[in-house]
Amino acid sequence: MSDRTAQGVSATGVSPMVNGMFAMPVEAGPLLDTIPFPLAIISPERKVLFINEAAQVLTGFSLEEARGLHCMYVMRSSLCPDKCPLAKVEDTDSAVCVDANIVNKDRKKIPVRANFAPVHAPDGSIAGYVEALEDIRILQELEIKQGWSYGFGDMIGHSHEMERIFQMVPGIAQTDSSVLVTGETGTGKDLLAEAIHNASTRAKGPFVKVNCGALPETLLESELFGHSKGAFTGATESKPGRFRMAHNGTLFLTEIGDLPLSLQVKLLTFLDDKVIHPLGSTKGVNVDVRIVAATHRDLRQMVREGKFREDLLYRLNVVRFHMPPLRERGEDINLFLNHFVHVFSEEFGKKVTGFSQDALYFLEHYTFPGNVRELRNVVEYCVNVCGQETIEVEHLPRYLMEQPASSVVAAPSMSAPVRDVQTSMPPVSGAMPPPAQAAPGGAVNWADMERKMILDALLQARGRKNKAAEILGWARSTLWRKMKFYEIESS
Structure with missing residues (x-):
């Protein structure tokens, strides 16, 4: 009988005990690398001894980086350390299957179905564990997006x-x-x-x-x-x-x-x-x-x-x-604004429902040179800083207001009514005055447009600020603050 046979080789090709230590035959590594599912071999002390190539892709850790680390620092599961499945495997001496999330090296959360099984030494004691993971992002996406x-x-x-x-x-x-x-x-x-x-x-x-x-x-x-x-x-x-x-x-x-x-x-x-x-x-x-x-x-x-x-x-x-590019996708801008407001409101635990008419109008006609990525970042910022249900212009990132006029394009119909991002948004009282005319070259500068909107509302209200604020759909304090900013005087 060879030394390897005496040490006890399991059906998985893992040699549980070598001189009292949990080990693995050299030839088992390439064999496990051919398996498309992420696999990890873990010692009784819960140290990572081996992860195959599929597990390296999923976690972002190389074998050299992972070997010797506690498994919770490699798999980084939502069950670590309070609900470690290996404790249940140790108690029951049987395989365990659980759904959980892991966080890979790039800090991306990945939903997985994790299977844990004990590896036994010749005397029947647990010499280590095998962990197999299944990426279930596809299944979750199908459930979430049914009906889309x-x-x-x-x-x-x-x-x-x-x-x-x-x-x-x-x-x-x-x-x-x-x-x-x-x-x-x-x-x-x-x-x-x-x-x-x-x-x-x-x-x-x-x-x-x-x-x-x-x-x-x-x-x-x-x-x-x-x-x-x-x-x-x-x-x-x-x-x-x-x-x-x-x-x-x-x-x-x-x-x-x-x-x-x-x-x-x-x-x-x-x-x-x-x-x-x-x-x-x-x-x-x-x-x-x-x-x-x-x-x-x-x-x-x-x-x-x-x-x-x-x-x-x-x-x-x-x-x-x-x-x-996003600027050529028309109504998709509204769709993204709606989607990301919902996503970040849920993530940050806020009750933001959408954008005010003037904030929405500006975003609909901004060119978004960074496309969807930039729009997502803008909405994340707005939801972060907004302390009310509706995102106003003052909640938009300041750099948007500092962009040249060419960054804000003219609408197809400058007198068209502004649409709400959220159908549940409360109606805005009063009628929105027509926005400012397009600047030379077909572009609109937001600051000029907003100043023109205020002047038009004051003219329509015969100088009465309360009525002008009602026409604009703003609070009186908002109108007064903007008039001061644009140095607009009204008797």
Whole structure:
């Protein structure tokens, strides 16, 4: 009988006891890495001994970072430490399945279904634990979004272009064709890439994201393709790389326009034969990965300038989605304002219901150069600082008021009535006077527009401030404060 047999090897390939310590055969690591579900091997002292590649993707921790840490510092579950499932496993000596949330290294909360099972030593005692996780974000999204007719995944929209994208995604997701997503920063390219993955047959596999512009070329090559031990100074251990971590899943290459030309060649080689070559290795590795790439750059112009390979563009541009900027999405601005007010009111425990007419009018005609990301940040700020049910102009970020006139575009019909974000908002008394006329070049400056609104209301009210405030739908103190700000005098 070999020493290994005497030590007792479980059905999982884990050797529970080696010289009185919980351990694992060397060959078990690569075997567990092929399993698409996140797995962790935990010692009786609840220290992490091993996490497979799927668990590394989910948690954001590498094996080297996680090994030796208490499991609560790696998995960071909502059940730690007061309701630790391992305590129940220890008490009952049986497997336990629970739903919980974990927080990954990027501080993103992920709902999971966690399964815990004991690993027994030859004498029957518990020598450690196996933890298996299942990402259940997809299931929760389906439950939340049942009945939504204006969205897909985490994306929402009513505009024609977005509805066209929503209709195309399910069919494209079922193929393995490369996808190129273009659009300005903040338009939701990342959300579209993740929606394609979640709607595909690869949904249970990993979704791995790499920002091609975030690392220098020398580190990026190792990050993408991995390296062998001793490949360069400091390479004390082999590293799988993001391609291997995304095996049976999707690799999302954001800012593909920033990928150095030398790595463009290696990516093109992979797209041709599905084989990667880690640094320092003479042997290629076959990986089954779908590529989704995204950029805010004009790749065709970069091809003309010799900064991007034309053959790689053709390989990536099999299916192309273009995310339209928010300023071209019409009613979607209202939809986002409504959505994020609800989201942040719930998150911050506030009772904010929507925007006043003048605050809403300004936001509807602001160009949002940062697109949906900027709008989300604006609403988060407003809900944070607003101490009442309705967000007023004074609750908007100050930088919006300091923007040049070109940042606020003219409405299609400058005399059109202003719409409420929330249908439950109380009606505003009085009639809103027509906004100021468009400035030269088709733009409106908010400060000039608001000053003109006050003057028009005072004129209509024959100088009576109470009546002017009623016409504007403001409190008297609001009108007086704004008149003082704009240095408007009225007898």
